[in-house]
Amino acid sequence: MGWVSAGDGYEIALIEGRVAARPTAGRAAGRRLKSLPKQLRDHPEVERLRRLAEWLDRHAEACLSQVDTWMVSSLPVPTGLVAEVWPDEAWRSVLRDLVVVGDDPDEPGFLRDVTAEGELRVVNLDGETVRLSPATVTLPHPVLLSDLADLREFAAELGVVQRVEQIHRSTWEKPDDLAEQATQVTEFAGAKFTSRFGLAARATSLGYRVSGGYATCTVRDAGCTVEASVWIGEPYWDGDTETGGLSWNDRGGRPLPLREVGPVAWSEGMRMAAALYAGRTVEEGTDA
Template identity: 75%
Template sequence: MAWLTADEGYEITLDEGRVVARRAGGRQLKTLPKALRDHPEVDRLRRLTEWLDRHAAACVAQVDAWMVSSLPVPTGLVARVWPDEAWQSALRDMAVVGDDPDEVGFLRDVTADGELKVVDLDGETVRLSPRTVTLPHPVLLPDLDDVRDFAAELGITQRVEQIHRATWTRPAAAHPETATEVRDYAGGKFASRFGLAARATSLGHRVSGGYATCKVRDGGRATEASVWIGEPYWDGESETGALGWHDDEGRAVRLNEVGPVAWSEGMRMAAALYAGRTIEEGGDA
């Protein structure tokens, strides 16, 4: 960002998200001079920084939503947002799939006319021009361990947790045919229901009534996973309850009918909530 003229012979700009100053044409100062701390231009830059932070977070959240639901995204849309640094940061190095679902590559660049430049799993840079592109959930990626190893060799880092996202696979015939709940992560005790709800919110999950929930679209079907966290206005100790899934009409889904993405994301939510439980210490722990 260019330097802007302020009062008292100073110039100001943004540097890594904070307002910095210098004497006109001089070296950058270590601290912001007192004379500038309440300056209108400084306040404007601070508000711009806050907006940029919100915008970057919104971009990451949107890319995460595309990935969790494995939704096909118009390539033209990706090309339109790519010049925006926040969008580019969220999208770069995401594993993507074009017309061939078996050809996975890491997104490195997008041209103005919608051509994708990706590094495939052979280490070759290839150009793709599909009508839509999918950011697959990692549980859907074949040979996920190989993909992770290759990403490590390339030094790939992702703003949106995808290839290193914790995943769970639904065990075959491990539950009764009519079962609708999993209790693997039930019984995690918290000092208060408020603390448990706050943890759910901080993890990016919605709290509705007595449940922490996450919604995904799995194979074109909307499914919501939910974990009981206690009555909304209860102010005493609370603990995690059972995990279940419901369809978009609120009906319980049998465990053997839960899709792979919905299963993985539901278990991921339940495990993350349980991980914050109070750990007893001492001989009776």
């Protein structure tokens, strides 16, 4: 966005999300000022750019949230849609360098560019840039990537930085020796907190929903919607509390046997439980 006139003797522009000003005359003409002059702070054009900056921030957050949802759920996204949003910097900065797969799920690669015609340019694990034109493209959850270790190593070589946490996302694989009737994981139960409100605040700050006495996350796994939940204490109780077990329910609220929980739902549920557990009160001393 270019510089626009604002008042007598000044121009303003939106630079890195903030309104900047520069004089148009005098010795400092054309030189960006460190702060807005007092006479510009309430100028209509300055207020317009501030509102634009706020909208751009909300737009960027919405793009990040949407792409994160696509990745966590491994949803196939129409390639035409990706091509349509790619020119938008907010979308492009989130999508670029994510691992994607086209028609062949065994050929993942890092998304580097998209043409207006919907052709994807992807760098594969051989270091080659390949061109793909699938009807849909998938951003796989990392627990589904068999080449995850190789992708992490190659990403380090390329200097890849993902805005959506994908290949460096914490993952948990479901054990094969689960009891047939088991419906709860207690690995992260018993984490003590001095305040139930504090534990609830931790859950929401991590992006999880608090409903009743539970912290929850909803995941779409293999076409099914599953909700993982961890007990965090009675609502409105502000005394000491501790985390309970982790369980999963289907869309109708039926508790799922652990053997029926899909790999993505399992990993995301364990990730939530571990993140809550990490904020526990740790006792000091030799008996801690």
